[in-house]
Amino acid sequence: MKLTKGGHAPVPTSLLTVVLSWQSEHEVDAHALLLSEAGQVRSDRDFVFFNAPRHVSQAVTLDLEPGPGTARLSVSLPRTESEVSRIVLTGSVEGGSFTEVPGLVLTVFDHNRPVAWFEIADSDSVQAMMFGEFYRRDGQWRFRAIGQGWTSGLAGIVTEFGVQVDEPETQTRTPDQDQRTSDRGQRTSDRDQRTPDRRQRTSDRDQLAPDRGQRTPDQEQRSSGRDEPAPDRDERTPDQGQRTPVRGQRTPESGQRGPRRGFSLERQRPEMPPPPPPNPERADWHPDPEQAGRLRWWDGSEWTAAMRPQLPVDARHCPRCGRPRRWRLFGAPAPCRECAGEIDDYLLAWRGRVERVLRTVGTQGEDWDALWTALRYQQIDVTRALESLRPLAHDHVERLVAFAFADGAIEQPEMEAFDRAVGAFGLSGPLIEDLRRRMQRGRMLTRLRSGEMPVLPATGLHLDPEEQLHLDVPAIHIRQLARGPKLTEGRLICSNKKLRFTGSDTGAEMLWTRVVSVTSEGGRVLVAATSARGGAVFEVADPDHVAATMEGALRVAKRLALTPGRRDTRSIPQEVKAQVWQRDGGKCVECGDSHYLEFDHIIPLSRGGATSAANLQILCRACNRAKGARI
Structure with missing residues (x-):
């Protein structure tokens, strides 16, 4: 609903967003005052502005980073306390007046839906303005468009509603300040000429003073000086300034709360933290940006309170503690005894932490990085730590x-x-x-x-259409005859369509649809087919490579898909591996060697052995080859 000046409209009792927009480069600040039935704030906390952007009840929140040309307030009417009857929306402009801010519009949104807006077109030449207010009426909330300028600025608005504002410590008087308006009381420029009536009232107060108790020396001094000219208001002492109440300030004579300290309306600029080091992702000691000759610890995100003196870098002093080092008769200087003992003690406990991390997450993650961060904090050389970790x-x-x-x-x-x-x-x-x-x-x-096979050029071969060559190696075809095995030399050719063997006096061809499995055993490649006589045995120079290529071609041809997380019956879970490794001590159970270790099935898979901790053992490569498929 579009409102004009003085217009009002109901608003939903929900979380509302008040957006003030304009079309200029000026900076306009939005504020809010939460008023009671008396039209005054209950305390200075009821004033929401740039130095106090959130009310204690969270009923009003100021957005400190709005979009350009906007100011934004969030008003939660359900969270508004029952003692609050009005929420006044105000604003101020820096470096100019509202007449220089065109296109000023105040819009009230409910869930991104505008419920009321007010175009402030006839702005006065003022630096502060009251735009509108939310108020209660018959248990419901309504919004009223006001658009009233304030000649006394932001301080005048908030003081009008009972907020105590601190005066600047130093003020420069202008001719306008000397000419006070009548509503603030006419002051004469000369206070030396007191009227007889005022002198009479002064003497009456002096006569009544004994009834109030013993007079202090301060009171005597102030009484004796009453006949002298009174100082100008700008030159009053702090004691004299407190006797004059300001707007919204209650005095002890009225039996209510005494004068309270106000707060400054000057924008509080946050202190800029020191700049980060050149490599901010790395926690380390860096030169302190705030004081030369000192190192400060950067934890990877911010500067900490840990500091060290920056020691001279030379061979005659320890780089860790700065103590002078003894020189050997020949060669480099001797290490620092004090630091050597401390480093050895620390590394002894540090190696235990490293071992625990390696058995859990390995050489990655936050736990692993924390180990080396601790070394840098202790100023221990990484080379020395690595030497201690070599085994x-x-x-x-x-x-x-x-x-x-x-x-x-x-x-x-x-x-x-x-x-x-x-x-x-x-x-x-x-x-x-x-x-x-x-x-x-x-x-x-x-x-x-897995099927990632190379494609070879088919030189001297006749392939079928769309047939690709993956393997072409010398091989010996072994056939078992009644009089013994027959060996035929030739070439083993593997493509995406079929498996071929071409020899000097014989040849064989097998489609992948007839092949069941391809394995490598005893230095030979075994091909199992659907018929008893369809299989083949080949002897090649690298049986593992040939068997892997043929198995990949078979899986691609048959479009075999393995279960995620499991490859075949040889797959061993990680927890079983860790259990067997811990049980056997990470060494070969036959010879005790700790190099080239392998997991071996005690009862081979080919004989029905299970993939379990009880059927697994650790053997070195030599012992595993010697065992073979035996039990």
Whole structure:
């Protein structure tokens, strides 16, 4: 509903949004005063403005970051206390007057639906204005459009409704201030000329003073000075200023509350925090931006109260405590004894924390980052900490590799966990490189089994339409005859349509629809088919690679889909791996070696063995190959 000046309309008793909009570059502030039946605020807390943006009852809230050219207030009428009968909406402009603010419109919204709006077109040349008010009538809330300017500014409006405002400490008098209006009382420029009546009243008060008790020296001094000219109002002492009540201030003589301290209407600018360090994501000691020669701890989000002196960086002093270091006869200076003992004690407890984190979340997450943050806080060299973790780091990497190969497949997250652990501990050497090659080969075989196979050029081969070549390797076809096995040399060709073998005197072809499974066992590739005579055995240079490629082609041809989270019957849950590893102590149960460890089925899967903790053991690679498929 569009309102004119003095118009009013009912509003719903709900959460309302009051938006003041204008079309200029001026800054307009919105405020609200919660008034009682007497038309006064109950306390200064009933004034909501930029220094107090939220009422204690949350009935009125000021948006401190509105959009450009707008000011916004949230008015919750259901939360308004019963003692509040009116909510007056006011505003003020800085650096000008409201006549310089065109397009001033006040709109009341209910759930993004305007229920009342008021276009303030005839603004006066004032810096403060009362736009409108919410008021109660017959148990309902209504809104009235006012649009009244206030010549005395924001301080005059709030003082009118009982808010106590602090006067600035220093004031510059202007000719307008010297010419006071009649409604504030006419003051004469000379107070030295007192009338006889006033002198008589002064003497009467002096005669009544003994009835009020013993007079203090201050009172005697003030009484003796009454015949002297009174100082100007601007030059009054604090005691004399308190005797003159201001608007909205109750005096002790009336038997009510005495003068209360007001608050300033000057906008409070928040203190700017010190700038962050160059690398704000990293918690570390940095030069204190507020004081030179001091280090301050940055916790990754803000500056803390922890501080250290910034020590000189030279070889003659300890970089941690600043004590002078002893020099050896030859070579570098000796380490600081005091700091060496403290660091050893700290690292002893710190290694236990590292071991617990590695067994739970590994080398990632907040717990892992907190370990190295603690080292930086203690100013301990990372290289020394890594040296103390060297045996633990090798055991952790071996554990990752053994867990990854437990189900015969290396997924990308497992590969990333291995690389992350090696990088975190700074590991290198022949053992680490051999483990890396194993992980990379396992990842490659896993991708082949899942159907990510290369496409090779069909040189010298005649393929069917839409047939793609995936494998072409030398092979020996092994056939079991009555007089013994017959070996035929030739080429094993695998495509997305079929499996072929071409030899010097024979050849074979098998469609993927007839193939049941492809496995690698004993250095040979075994192909099982739907008929007893349809299978085949091939001897190749790399049986694992050939079997993985053929298995991937088989799955693509038959469109086989594996259950999410489980690959085949060899899949071992993580909790079972951890239980077996803990039980066997992370070592081979046969020879006690702690390198190249693998999970082995005591009763092989081919003989009906279960994938359980009771049927699993840890063997090194050599012992596992020697055991084979035996029980």
